[in-house]
Amino acid sequence: TAPCSILPQRNLLIRRVAYPRFLKRQPLAVVSQGKLQRDVPVTRLWKDRSLVNIGPKLKGYPESELQVVPSIELQKIRSASRESIDKPYRPDARIELSENEFSIVDLGTNLTGFIGASVRCTEPTKLYFTFDEILAQDDVNFRRLGCVNAVCYELKPGTYSLESFEPYTMRYLKLNVLEGSCEIENLYLREYANSETEEARFSCSDPRLNRIFEAARQTFKQNATDIFMDCPSRERAGWLCDSFFTSRVAFDLCGNTTIEKNLFENYLLPASFAHLPEGMLPMCYPADHYNGVFIPNWAMWFVIQLEEYQARSGDRELVAALRPRLEALYRYFQRFTNEDGLLEKLESWVFVEWSKANSFVQDVSYPSNMLYAAALAAGGRMYGEPDLIDQAEHIRAVIRRQSFDGEFFVDNAVRKDGQLQVTRNRTEVCQYFAFFFDVATRKTHGKLWDKLVHQFGPKRKQSKAFPEIHPANAFIGNYLRSELLSRYGYPAQIKDELVDFYLY
Template sequence: MRTKNSAWLWYPGDFEIHQGMLQNFRREERGMGWPAYWYIDDCNRNVKFMRTYQLKESTQFTVHAKGTGYVAINERKYRLGDKLTCEPGENQIEIHVGNISGLPSIYIEGSVIKSDSGWIASNFVNDAPAGHDPLFTQPYQDPNVIDYQTKMVVPVSRQAVDGGVLFDFGRAVNGTLTVTLAGPRSVTLCYGESETEARDVERCYYKQESVNSTTPIRKRAFRYVFVPNVELGNVDLTAIHEFVPKTNPSSFKSDNKLINQIWDVSTETLNLCSDVFFIDGIKRDRWIWAGDAYQANFINQYSFFNEDIDKRTLLALRGQEDIKQHMNTIVDYSMLWVIGILNHYQMTGDKDFLEMIYPKMESMVQYFIKQTNDKGFIYGRKNDWIFVDWSEMDKDGTVAAEQILLLEDYKTMLACGKVLGKEVDTYQKKYDQLYSNLMTYFWDDEKGAFIDCYESGKRHVTRHANIFAILFDMVDEDKQQSILNNVLLNDDITQITTPYFKFFEQDALCKLGEQKRVYQVLLNYWGGMLDRGAVTFWEEFDPSQHGKEMYAMYGDPYGKSLCHAWGASPIYLLGRHFIGLRPTEPGYKTFKLTPVLDEFKKLHTVMPIKDGTVTVDKTNEQLTITASRAGGSVDYKGQTYELKANQPTVIA
């Protein structure tokens, strides 16, 4: 988080909030813009940067800024962009920048006075260490413009069909097109994530008409493009894929080629859905959803281990200090956001970020507390969406699943607050009251499960609260087993139908030792998409559907996103529950592996940890585990093995 070199600086959170706003306005459907349907913050318009230097000798510096303003040295004003001199002694520097439409930001070139860590930013209400991002470290950059890298993608096939030409780029592209015409003066571009969609000239999601070789073409996500009313040879297309590069320390190769392919396509899927932020999908919605982002970060932890995307996403979701409504209007999404910070801290050990975001966590949790009743139960207010899942659920009163998330939020405040030396007693009291009331009112001994809701008297059981109770360690082993048998493995309880909650369900099943079962789900559900020719994983997959109906969702024939972040969840399930890797102290200061690898005869996998990797090989029932850093241990078949840095541990 800290930098000794110059970087572009802004009011902390503003870059992420501003770019997040742009992201949430980027949705397109059939020639219409579709801005997200919730309140959206923007960055501060007016920022002051402050720092005092004690100089032994005079030094020069130049302030580059995005916006209008000035530099003040010891209260005397100078122009932005001029080479300025500070004399020996104390120099109080203030830089004022206002920006009427973009991010107010500065970059200082100089040997002593420069825009490294140490500057305080003020929005004239609060002061805090200035924010920066590794994407913007050069004076010629503009933090209002993302420097996407580009890759040319040529079609793998061009085919005359339906009186036009169908281009297949062989992969999901998120970018623009260049058009070469020989004959027609202009053409129509019909895009598709599927061939079916591209060839549906009337109803495809993206279409651009009257395009010639100089027409600006909007950035879109597609694999196929169909150009109607043109002959093969009279039109050619080249795609320019845009991306923010990231490293991928992970790999997964086993004797099961299907699982390997599932891993690789999952990686491709998450990679595409995470440039600046974790978005839900590249074609639709392109929005930052807190629930989707929560899951994406778990997947990220076992693949790219990209801390920056996670931080940006958390900051963009939270917005400015004042809370206007729940994230994406959804109460449970706000609560998952808080829990996600604990996971981010466990993953990264980044105390600077925790310190920076803690006030925003605290105000978020205080916002929850304001909507709790005398039993400590959180309830939905007008315009609050108590989502949990699309599944049928008794929501006629306060809902169990939400209480479990709130309990985990209190645990998060206790854990994070203690790290920072904050006063957290009040959260312990809130936790104790809520926990006691949760068990009294929502645990049903007869059913051996949590009910949805007690106020209605229906005592209806769904999987959701019970899954959260497993994931967040809310019940003892007896009750865990009771939930496993009475709910998770009980076909009378309505099945989870959404991939969003399937993530949590598979996670819980693995936690209860049901890896074998989950392995079959991987092969069937994700393998099923590969059978249908998927190059990225979908928002949802129903094996019973075939043909055009596979692509429909939300009442739209092409409403389904075929490259959706949560589709990449096999990475998490394999890394967390089969390789069994997890941090036991923040930032993997210590970490543990509990491998469950019965399904694999041969395996070679590399998993990221903070500042390192762990390599796990399996051959002929022999396990070899090598960590690039100390602090690890392996629990395997009742034995514990300590790992030493770079020394393979062989377990026979």
């Protein structure tokens, strides 16, 4: 008998979350078929960092050790001719493909799951499944998202029931035969998604809102199988800040906080987080951070979300257990407190949102300090620490004096010759931060609020109002805008803006 090693017993965590139903979703239509051209000259091959940056900070196998590099092989192939089919897909109808032929099928909507099919080949065959969420020039671009959306099978003659080992996200699936020939039938995607969302119901007389709700449900269920993810396709990572908004939706659609508890429990378990400064929380977790990068803002969102979790769940035990983590985090930030009590020259990836706002984060970022004040106040309320609440109010008062120019809040100040000088950089998202985190209210800054309500939002691009104020992005400025309209009682405007934002 061959010798074998015995691994030590591991204590597994309680799953808590219901398992997916793993329903099989079949394509709705055959979109097209055609011929492939091989050995297409490529002036400059695309090589992702996961292929070329392998080393101590990014684990994996160097390119020189790989026997097959699908991303390179696929870049040298293109669709040479295409015939539109646009007929309903029948699972019992065979798709017959010879060498250098392809067929594209449509699942009807973006879905996440395991690709499956019955494949019969009478000669050695190389079959590639490539996929994407959209069609680009009526074709599937396997690398549009900056990752390799492909599964390759090298098959000997025979009949196979295939199913991919890991889940992928797609609407369109392209079947490419590079060698040999085969017959494919019973295509499906075994759905990998949260099973608890179907209990939620929404229906109204406006079909546009019904469509948005179902898209939101799909987005959530594919990103919430055991932790909250930012996307089920490229990253599949449990990012903070994203989780603040997703956790609110989870309570609405699922009626529980089980996934959110998993998220916070993950941050509680390790004795420390390798490669990060003492006290700092990982920007996404579980994950490895060998390069030492972190987002200090995301750690602040962690605190904001934790207070909401306590209100949603009543789980004071977990909140109490995380207190040392928060205390260490506050100690970390104290190193950056300037003479005004504001955070200055924060380290690593200071992140406000995906917009021009991320260019205005040094030396003093006022949106970051607005968020910091809210995180201090949240900790003060959770743990009965009035000093934290007082510190938060002091920061808000300083921001009002320094950042508000009489019309808008300015994003940042820079240190010159030892003096802090407020810039003229102003963004839409900075205004939303001010109201969302109680630096401003409708009473204290009524004129600004009226401008934001009536002259900002999804139609400002057409109206060209306030072109000097850099526009917000969906994440997170537009989300904050919707939350603020909800807070202050503008349901009709929310309805209209949802259509403008999401059905453009």
